[in-house]
Amino acid sequence: MFSGNKSIAEYVRDIRRTSQAAKGAYSGDYTSSFRITRLPEKLILRIFSFLTHTELCTIARVCKQWRRLAYDEELWQSLKLRPEMGGLSVPTVEDFLNLINQRSGEGLRYLEISSDLITIPVLEELGNKCTNLRYLTLDFSNAMQLHDFNELMAFPGSLSYLCICLSDVIFMEGLMRKIYTSLSSLEVLHLIGTFEMAAEEEEEIYEVINISKIRAHTPNLRVINLFGISFVDDSHVELLATNCLQLECIALNYCLNVKGATFPMLISNCKKLKTLLLCHCSLEDQYIMSVPWEDSTICELDISSTELSSECLEYFLSRIPGFAYLAAAHTDFFNDTVLKHLVDANKFQELKALDLSFCPALTEAAVVSFLSIHGKNLKGLMLNGNPVLAEYFWTTVIPFLPNIQICVLGSPDGWFFKYNTRVHVDQILHAFAQNCPNLTALEIQWDQDTLRFSDKSRKFIDKLRYALFGHFPVCMRAHSIGLLGR
Structure with a gap:
């Protein structure tokens, strides 16, 4: 598929170096025989699709062909315009409207925008065009x-996914009453609160959006995240x-006032409910034990950071038909x-997945x-x-995995x-390399004072490089390994 036996990742790397050179930021020796003119434009577009929009704007300065391809409408169907989240910075509403008209057009399918751009002209442009x-x-x-x-x-009246990041000081009803009638097609709704930004002691709690x-x-609605x-x-x-x-999924993570009192009605009415995420909720034994879990279809459950007793855990978990995913991290009584x-x-x-960290x-x-x-x-x-x-x-x-x-x-x-001995991480990594061919991500959290490397660490690192990243018939899919203590 690729000339010169290059992978698509290598082509992306070469293009990024070219864009850096165009900005004068790359000063290394660059002797690649890569020639963009040898590739069909369809393949170039495919390669460009792996670049960020910021990188596309940069490589558009290289030549006329790259400019035409970098601004192809196909590459601008997904726009992330939140700079604080790594997205493209669009300073004014006029710039945004020009971006929509000249780059994305009717092909726009995915959009993230911050409050500065959420205005009447922008929303009407999205709804009409x-x-x-x-x-x-x-x-x-x-x-x-x-x-x-x-x-x-x-x-926009054909949305299947809507995410609204809330503010503690803004009441959303002024906007919401204008868009309620456009939400009938929604299947996924995320309402993201301000738990992570909240102070330890809040003076008052306001209901800034009308869930009713x-x-x-x-x-x-199939999925709702609050x-x-x-x-x-x-x-x-x-x-x-x-x-x-x-509803198939309800996520109530970090909703501190949810105790479980109305879960019997939830289980009784929502017959398709499969996923229930309750991390850091204030669940109470008496409410959870009264829910008819045996009548539910739940197979994915998160009760991390809850304070349910061991008796409650044993009683209600055993009444759920079965688990595909279970998270009970930071649960003292599991x-x-x-x-x-x-x-x-x-x-x-x-x-398929378990979190008992x-x-x-235990x-x-x-x-074991x-x-x-x-x-x-x-x-x-x-299991960290x-x-x-x-x-x-x-x-x-590890051989069991x-x-x-x-x-x-x-x-x-x-x-x-207070570890009495250090952890010999070489042996653990070697076991993963030998027994887990499908491993894609591994995170090892022992700190530097706990980890111990072999006296032959240099030889071991060479073996790890071969085992995990492509020259050995094991762990061929690994793309992330983290040694947090190293």
Whole structure:
């Protein structure tokens, strides 16, 4: 497919060097025989699709052919215009309108914009001309006031995905009442709160967006994410359960006022619900134990950082039909008894991903026993933060993980756990290289004072380079490895 036996990654690298040279930023020896004129334009467009829009704007200065191809409408169907998130910077509304008209046109399908660009002319332009727009992100997180939208006459009406990043000081009703009627096609809705930016003590909590009206206009909603919204509580879960009957996923992570009181109605009404994410919610035993979990279709569950008792965990988890994904990280009462009870009840037959990081009540023997039975099916595993799971444990269980793709291990604060011996990481990495051919990402969190490398580390690094990155028939897919303590 590629002339000169080059991969597409090598072509992208050469193009980036060329663009750096055009800016005078690249001063290294560059002797590549790469000739862009030898490639068909269809292939050049494919290569350009791997570049960011900032890089496309730079390489457009190289020659007329590159300028024409870099500004091809096909490469501008997805626009990320949030500079603080690594997107392209568009300083004015006029510049944005020109960008839409000259680059994207009707082909625009994906757009992220910040509050400075969320104005009547922009939204009306999107509604009237960008008829293929399906994915839209409106970021108000850093805004201090909302524009006046009383005269808004158009809004994209074929969206399947909408993400709104909220602000604690902006009431969204001025905009929302103008766009409710355009939300009937929505299947995925993300409302991102300000939990990560909130102070420890808030004076007052305001309901800055009306979830009741949203659920009344989104009958086709399949996925809703209410991450970190301070005012969301059980009453809002009840509202969703009464109208959004097609829901397959509800994410309530970091909604601190959700206790689970209305979950029985949620399970009863939303028969298609498969995914329930409750990380850092204030779940209470009495409510969770009263839910008819055996009647649900839930197979993906996150109860990380909750304070449910071991009795509650054992009782309600064993009533869920089965798990494809389970996260119980930072759960003090998830112990050997709970794990064994779930294994004996055959709840892990379809398990693909598991997160039991920072579960201090789990012992090495219990985890080894579990992985010896179900490890062969796992594609994702997180067991970091448990000091008893050290070198011997990992060299023992890695052969049980032939299909693992993502793995996180180690404890970042060795001084706190008072390790008596150092962890010989060479042996662990060698075991991954020999037993896990599908590994794509590996993160090792032991700190520098805990990690120990072999006296033959140089030889080992050479072996690792060959094993993980392409010259050895193992771990051919690895693209990320992190040694946080090195």
